[in-house]
Amino acid sequence: MKFNTSGSSMSISSEIAPEFKHRLLAIVGEENFSDQSIDLVSGSYDASRHRGRPWAVVWPRDSESVAGILALAQQERIPLVPRGAGTSLTGMAVPARGGLVLDMCRMNRILEISIKDRVAVVEPGVVYEDLQKALSTQGFFFPPDPASGKVCTIGGNVAANAGGLHGAKYGSTREYVLGLEVVIPGGKSMSIGTRTMKCSSGYDLVHLFVGSEGTLGVVCQVTLKIDPKPTAFATTLAAFPSLEAAGRAVSEIMSCGVIPSVCEFFDSNTVKVLRQHGGLSLPHSEALLLVETDGIRQEEADLHMSVIMDVLSTCKTTQVRKARDRDEAQEFWRHRKNLGGLKNLLASGWASEDVTVPIGSIAQLVSGIDRIVKSKGLGLMMFGHAGDGNFHPVILYDRQTSSHEVLVHEAVQEIFRLGLELGGTLSGEHGIGMEKAPFMAWEHDEPSLAAMRGIKALFDPHNIMNPGKMAMG
């Protein structure tokens, strides 16, 4: 494993040249352009700790405008940063090198829901929850389930290959993107992928764009595979005497013959937060698992849960109980999704991570993270999508104590190294962005990185697409 600790470039302050602005306005119209301070500030951050001021913000209305912008920007070598709802935790939507923010929120039409074809066709600015509501009325859903679903956009989900609570059973965004309309630097449009359930025709360009963090081109249309929405659920809560016991239980559950629809992990600090701020009646414990099974009828969800209950009966637990009813279960999930916001209540500073390991290594990961963070004298709140080995340790610290920032930096790097040593990856669902760009060489070997950079140069020879992200230029 090689170490590369060079940081990614930070933002460059600049203003938009009058001639360029003039040409840009001719493409998007005055009402879809701003270089006012308030919009530049809005476009300068996302949910990460990174910041970078753009020169202007544009709101494209259609793929023709996007093509015009990409032709002009290529000519003038202007950095472009596509933006959804700005919920990225890795700085994916932050202008690392100035340029234009392409805020896609006005391309937000659900173009088609075809239950017969089992697809939904949407523009990238469609809000995740709006799509789910529209699908729900027809008994279908888009299975990935990011915690930011109330506000995040489908375009952002595609850029990050978003995951969420349902990953273990249903997979991530990548598994549901059948086709894309993308505009690449220079302004050419490509229609890639298909509307069919399967395809073996040429190289898979669709999956190359999913998770590419806006570094290859701008997604203007997404064709998603959709699934029948389960209508029955069973939810169980299991408390454990140690992190390790909970980690082992996850491995046992995931190999028992039933894949639960959700298997969420909470450490004791998370439990505390959920009790205090969520008002949830959770048992005091070192670790909790919240497990859900689903089906088309209650007896199916119950049948699957009974297999999991058998497994739990052989595990070291301190308490196992079923949710009283669907309302209580939904309370759990609502508070689970708010956890990201609650970390601010615990400490003035926090660093949220997204490490993922093979399922059999979960016990080692969670006890290792706990050891690393405690050895630095820092606080920890840890939760995650245990069913697919994806954990979000949140390191808590005091922003006023200057030595803390160094310790957090060290702890994060030790966590990355631990995850990779256990056969894991830097990111399960948040992507690389600016946050993890310096660590790409820890995970990927040199020929792989060279191949990725070759692909970047093929689509974006002048590095105008979201530069400074993913260590791609």
Next chain:
Amino acid sequence: MKFNTSGSSMSISSEIAPEFKHRLLAIVGEENFSDQSIDLVSGSYDASRHRGRPWAVVWPRDSESVAGILALAQQERIPLVPRGAGTSLTGMAVPARGGLVLDMCRMNRILEISIKDRVAVVEPGVVYEDLQKALSTQGFFFPPDPASGKVCTIGGNVAANAGGLHGAKYGSTREYVLGLEVVIPGGKSMSIGTRTMKCSSGYDLVHLFVGSEGTLGVVCQVTLKIDPKPTAFATTLAAFPSLEAAGRAVSEIMSCGVIPSVCEFFDSNTVKVLRQHGGLSLPHSEALLLVETDGIRQEEADLHMSVIMDVLSTCKTTQVRKARDRDEAQEFWRHRKNLGGLKNLLASGWASEDVTVPIGSIAQLVSGIDRIVKSKGLGLMMFGHAGDGNFHPVILYDRQTSSHEVLVHEAVQEIFRLGLELGGTLSGEHGIGMEKAPFMAWEHDEPSLAAMRGIKALFDPHNIMNPGKMAMG
């Protein structure tokens, strides 16, 4: 849509230069090399109509030999054709331009099955059925289910993005490949992807290699996600008065809220063949659907089937009956998988296709194919994985009648055009190979093709990897 009717290059007869042979033997050893006629003939064909003689055949034993071969071949500009079991129906394994066949059958170790991690790690020459047997003893399976499973290899499955009977519910090979070890021209090894259930770290090189038909490099190791194996099944047979009625029923079934584990379609000629040669007691009918649901207990499979039976009760059927028992159901599937071989019994010549359309267009596709083939006075036997819109029309003709070949060629092209007009793809699971290379521009727009060719040139600048395939050089 543009038409490009230039054919792919045919084989060039040549011999291996003594100096090259000498260096090759130093890499693989005498026992893993042959330029004997019998081996050259064996390496000159696959299950397609294409033929092309290699200069020699090598059987690499490990990734180091593969790296040595790829370094030497790059230096000497020698075409390389990776080969699994040679079951390709599109000429994927045929040496279109001579060179070396890399027969991967001696790299056939199952390196690891980790139920705890939910993965299997295998060499590419592992026979599909051997892997399934090994997984089965531990209650797991690799869900894609190609009809050639008794003999085909995992490496071939990866190269073609193989599908099969379970696609609608479980997806194709692509959905199960987590990581790959590949050697690229020049001899460098890349470890791409992961062992984790999900990953958002860098560009998705794994899915680029899956379905790349051996045109980018040689896969030396595959990490597959595995699923718990269902243990209970319900199978139903529904007969229809017309192709269209069966096609409509598929769309109804696929949008009813339950995704069946199998939904196979047979036209009247296929039914005839199955009755005569399989001895199956199938009803005479214009079209049949064989539908299977699965689960962990019989009540679950039955529950899902009851929803599908409700749908069928509203469709235009002539008969609906459940399989008597699991033995009868397994007889169906066994004969279904032998259909590819039975076509030889019906006519001296045949052309087998692999068109896939959105599910809602199935009725139009099957009646359109029937119309096209009959209008040419040719015979037709049509079956397919209806649940994911994937059909295999087999056009039957007399090889002694010279006009027939022209008519078959016309019919195939009309079927491609129909499928694409209906929003479909040239290939659902057999790939492009030599067979469909001339038609790539019918499906993919020019910027997409340019991007694919750019990717090809990036990995294989001298076009030594399986040249003449997929219209990639």
